[in-house]
Amino acid sequence: MKFGGTSVGDGVRMKHVAELAKKYRDGGNEIILVTSALSGVTDALLKNAKDASESGKTSLIKEFIADLTKQHHKAAHEAIKTPYTGSILEKVIRELDSRIEELEKALIGICYLGELTPRSIDYISSYGERLAAPILCGSLNSIAVKSHSFTGGEAGIITTEEYGNAKPLEVTYSLVKERLEQPLNEGIPVVCGFIAENEAGIITTLGRGGSDFTASILGAALKADEIWLWKEVDGILTTDPHIVPEARPIPVISYIEAMELSYFGAKVLHPRAIEPAIRHGIPVRVKNTFHPDAPGTLVVKDQKLSRDIVKAVTVITKVALINISGAGMVGTIGVAARVFTTLANAGVNIVMISQGSSEANISIVVDEAHLDKAVKSIKAEFKNGTIKEVTHDRKISVVAVVGAGMANTPGVAGRVFGALGKAGVNVIMISQGSSQHNISFAVSEDGAKKAVQVLHKEFGLEREK
Ligand code: ADP
Numbered sequence: 001m002k003f004g005g006t007s008v009g010d011g012v013r014m015k016h017v018a019e020l021a022k023k024y025r026d027g028g029n030e031i032i033l034v035t036s037a038l039s040g041v042t043d044a045l046l047k048n049a050k051d052a053s054e055s056g057k058t059s060l061i062k063e064f065i066a067d068l069t070k071q072h073h074k075a076a077h078e079a080i081k082t083p084y085t086g087s088i089l090e091k092v093i094r095e096l097d098s099r100i101e102e103l104e105k106a107l108i109g110i111c112y113l114g115e116l117t118p119r120s121i122d123y124i125s126s127y128g129e130r131l132a133a134p135i136l137c138g139s140l141n142s143i144a145v146k147s148h149s150f151t152g153g154e155a156g157i158i159t160t161e162e163y164g165n166a167k168p169l170e171v172t173y174s175l176v177k178e179r180l181e182q183p184l185n186e187g188i189p190v191v192c193g194f195i196a197e198n199e200a201g202i203i204t205t206l207g208r209g210g211s212d213f214t215a216s217i218l219g220a221a222l223k224a225d226e227i228w229l230w231k232e233v234d235g236i237l238t239t240d241p242h243i244v245p246e247a248r249p250i251p252v253i254s255y256i257e258a259m260e261l262s263y264f265g266a267k268v269l270h271p272r273a274i275e276p277a278i279r280h281g282i283p284v285r286v287k288n289t290f291h292p293d294a295p296g297t298l299v300v301k302d303q304k305l306s307r308d309i310v311k312a313v314t315v316i317t318k319v320a321l322i323n324i325s326g327a328g329m330v331g332t333i334g335v336a337a338r339v340f341t342t343l344a345n346a347g348v349n350i351v352m353i354s355q356g357s358s359e360a361n362i363s364i365v366v367d368e369a370h371l372d373k374a375v376k377s378i379k380a381e382f383k384n385g386t387i388k389e390v391t392h393d394r395k396i397s398v399v400a401v402v403g404a405g406m407a408n409t410p411g412v413a414g415r416v417f418g419a420l421g422k423a424g425v426n427v428i429m430i431s432q433g434s435s436q437h438n439i440s441f442a443v444s445e446d447g448a449k450k451a452v453q454v455l456h457k458e459f460g461l462e463r464e465k
């Protein structure tokens with residue numbers, strides 16, 4: 001069971017989480033808890049690290065550390081609250097203080113050095129989970145549940161060296177089993193989500209929202225019966241509730257659909273969170289911490305008998321469009337290969353691709369943060385003239401409709417673009433994978449919200465099923 005940042009947002013909520021986990025354990029289950037940082041803490045750590053490297057002001061660090069200490073002390077006092085828990089609370093406070101002292105030293109180091117490397121960003125951002133785990137563990141101890149806390153590395157998650165987006169190595173799956181089996185028999189181990197270690201023992205992170213991924217890795221390693229991701233929404237919804245308040249929980253969804261919708265921007269799941277579950281076909285449940293009795297969403301291998309053609313509508317923001325054109329591209333073999341190799345070598349993440357059959361034009365959507373290096377590297381690669389023009393547009397969003405039922409159902413694309421046309425939303429670029437599990441298209445940033453609302457309605461997603 002993983003609990004997200006809002007679910008462990010303060011000490012009162014952490015106590016609720018500890019009690020919920022105890023209830024399930026008393027009901028005859030073995031449980032591992034994966035915790036996120038308290039809500040907002042990862043963002044605050046990243047911001048302060050950046051400010052430290054840019055301003056070099058140690059006074060700002062002192063202020064931040066004082067606030068962080070206060071927040072975590074308060075959470076510990078609230079989470080560990082029964083008449084006879086004095087020594088548990090003291091132990092947790094000591095642990096928090098010693099971790100916060102390390103963090104302060106690291107941030108002051110960054111102030112003096114004036115630089116922030118990907119490795120140090122991972123190190124600093126790991127403190128959110130490293131401060132949350134001891135509190136949750138203490139909260140369990142205070143209600144008489146045996147529990148130890150583990151960092152991701154201590155739990156056995158060993159990753160590549162890709163700081164900020166590390167992937168687990170195969171050895172993880174045997175190490176986790178070795179390290180957690182015993183603690184799992186005895187009580188409820190608490191593991192820090194999001195963070196891991198590379199083979200040299202240096203802290204890495206699994207990408208923002210990575211605690212979902214942690215839970216799934218642990219579940220796969222231990223061949224769990226189910227992986228539960230507890231959040232502040234009633235499951236995976238038909239779209240982002242901030243855009244369409246009528247969005248509804250999807251009761252059952254397949255692995256492939258859940259992966260597609262997280263790749264295409266649904267912030268509810270980390271994009272890799274389903275991969276480990278697939279190894280052993282483990283069902284993943286997404287539930288609401290604040291409505292534990294609501295069924296949530298069940299993500300399973302195959303879902304038969306779905307009446308819904310389209311299950312969800314998603315949107316990716318902060319992307320940009322690059323248009324590459326030139327008559328010299330027509331019939332010239334290898335242009336696309338050179339474009340993609342060049343972008344891969346430059347470390348550009350490609351979100352979407354489309355090439356017209358005239359071959360005179362290739363359109364690519366990339367992360368906005370990668371736009372400048374993408375354009376620069378393409379211009380350098382093709383300075384000989386095969387490509388005449390490279391233009392770009394920053395104010396773009398990508399909208400996708402997702403659903404396995406679209407495969408072999410004629411007319412879905414017609415409905416999508418017909419509805420958009422009627423609503424006056426201009427479509428800039430279209431792409432449909434041959435798996436036919438999604439149709440995605442680029443629109444201007446201003447048109448994205450309307451596009452999502454129109455399609456949510458067109459496919460009847462707001463109606464009770
Ligand atoms: P946590 O970090 O607590 O595990 P997240 O914050 O990652 O949970 O995910 C829940 C948030 O994702 C919601 O607050 C919601 O605004 C957003 N969201 C975006 N798209 C969807 C969707 N299709 N279904 C559910 N939530 C979504």
Ligand code: ASP
Nearest residue numbers: 036042194208209210211
């Ligand atoms: N705390 C991390 C983040 O905010 C990981 C997570 O919450 O899943 O990205």
Ligand code: MG
Nearest residue numbers: 004209267268
């Ligand atoms: Mg998340």
